[in-house]
Structures are given as C-alpha cells and as structure tokens.
C-alpha cells in the first residue's frame with residue numbers, strides 16, 4: 001500500500017475547506033485524496049485522476065463507500081486533466097495536487113515492469129491500455145536515440161556505451177535482462193545507487209512522455225485556479241523539479257514563452273510562490289518511509305481574478 005509523501009505539508013499547503021473544489025491529478029493509492037476529502041468535510045469535492053486504470057479501480061473500492069457523493073474518479077493523463085476538470089464542472093478550482101512518479105503499488109507489481117528488483121515484462125506504462133511498452137520502444141530506437149534518452153532522462157554517465165550494449169542485446173523483454181545488460185557496462189557516481197536505477201528512470205520517463213506532459217499541464221492547471229487557490233507539486237528527481245521551478249518562476253513574473261522570440265513579458269504575474277525553497281521531508285519521515293527521500297514540494301498561489 002502506497003504511503004503518501006509529505007502528507008501534512010500537502011494538506012497545510014492546500015488548506016482544503018468545506019465547499020471547495022480540488023483536483024488530484026495523481027491519485028495513486030488515494031492517500032492524499034482521502035486527506036483532502038477529510039479536511040474539506042462535509043461538502044468539499046474532489047476530482048481525482050490517474051493514467052493508471054488499476055489505481056482508479058482500487059481507489060473506487062477503497063474510497064467510494066465513504067465519499068461517493070464528493071469524489072469523482074477518472075482515468076486521465078496529467079495533461080488531459082485540465083480539460084476534464086472543465087468539462088466536469090470543477091473549474092475554478094481551490095486546489096490542485098500533482099504528486100509525480102510511481103506509487104509503491106506500481107513499483108511492487110512485477111508484471112508492471114517498473115522495478116529492476118523484480119523480474120517481469122519490460123512494460124513501464126502507467127496506462128496499460130494505450131501506447132508502447134518499454135521493450136517495444138527499445139526495439140524501435142537506434143543507438144543515437146537510446147543514447148539521448150539515457151542522457152536526457154536518466155543523466156546516465158556513459159550513456160553511449162550503455163545504449164550500445166542495450167541495442168546489441170535486443171530484444172530485451174524483461175526487467176531482469178535489462179538489469180543484467182546494464183550491470184555489465186554502466187557506472188554510477190555513487191556506490192549506493194544500482195547502475196540500472198537511472199536507466200529504468202530514463203525509460204519510464206520516455207515510455208510515459210512524462211516531462212512533456214508536466215510542462216504542458218502546469219500552465220493549464222494554474223489557469224484553472226480561483227484567486228487564492230493553490231497548486232502543490234511533489235517531484236522525485238531534478239529533471240522534474242527543474243521544470244516545476246522554472247514554470248512557477250515564469251508564472252510569478254508574468255513571463256511567457258513566445259515561440260521564436262524567447263521570453264516576453266506581456267501579461268501580469270498569475271501566481272505568487274508560497275515557499276521560495278522547496279519543502280522536503282523531515283528526517284523522521286524519511287526514516288519511516290525511505291521512498292520520501294528525494295521528494296520536493298513546491299507550492300504556488302493564484303493571484304488575480306480569473307476567467308475559466
């Protein structure tokens with residue numbers, strides 16, 4: 001069962017209240033959603049989405065008994081959630097949560113193919129009904145494409161060598177096989193990290209198109225907030241955190257990216273940063289839940305009145 005990360009900090013950031021409308025774009029095991037529902041009793045409403053239909057089905061069993069009239073569950077990618085929230089009448093929103101990455105349920109299910117610690121098919125799709133599994137993506141890529149993917153999404157040190165080894169070993173159909181191929185060639189900066197960690201991260205990001213979805217979704221989610229409404233984003237690695245930091249910074253200065261012209265400054269700031277530095281878990285939380293180790297929470301608050 002997934003243990004929600006930075007639970008108290010998220011509830012404190014979103015300040016859920018009765019009558020409010022909230023969007024949790026990464027339902028996972030439903031811990032944060034349950035917290036928002038409980039804190040916004042008796043009549044706060046939550047729309048909770050996730051690309052993973054299995055997470056939705058589990059949450060339906062777990063949460064709908066207690067919260068059926070206040071909780072709406074839908075399977076959707078992060079960048080589909082804003083349109084869905086509008087269509088379902090949830091806008092403007094009082095709060096949005098994005099808690100990126102994997103849930104423990106996904107990591108521990110060998111058949112999902114997310115973990116090199118468990119042998120299973122090399123799948124890694126959050127939504128197993130759409131798109132290409134990781135093994136198929138590898139089949140389709142050339143060495144150059146694999147190298148760029150490992151470098152850009154995994155910050156893998158000797159990306160070219162690892163890419164060549166992967167390419168030569170194709171077809172790689174299982175997590176165990178990929179782990180063994182990588183272990184033969186990869187180096188990491190730290191002895192504490194298995195060399196396959198960054199390779200698996202890179203593949204997962206590519207399979208689910210995670211960074212593009214994050215960049216596309218954040219401005220749309222900010223646009224859906226009511227004045228004073230807050231967006232809280234938890235990231236688990238520097239690539240994600242850099243995107244959140246940069247978009248929040250731009251939105252707090254009124255900067256927009258104009259294709260072909262770089263940065264422009266032609267609208268008022270839409271948010272203020274609630275915390276300058278990201279919020280990180282306490283030592284006690286990391287001791288209780290080592291998966292919280294690399295989490296960073298950034299929070300922004302919507303400023304001006306909005307048309308949604």
Ligand SMILES: C[S@@+](CC[C@H](N)C(=O)[O-])C[C@H]1O[C@@H](n2cnc3c(N)ncnc32)[C@H](O)[C@@H]1O
Nearest residue numbers: 004026028029030031032051077078099102103
């Ligand atoms: C860390 S878990 C969320 C845990 C949740 N907050 C809880 O309390 O249990 C991340 C969840 O977000 C989903 N997810 C990650 N990236 C996504 C994306 N780009 N679009 C939709 N869902 C995504 C994953 O399927 C996973 O279930």
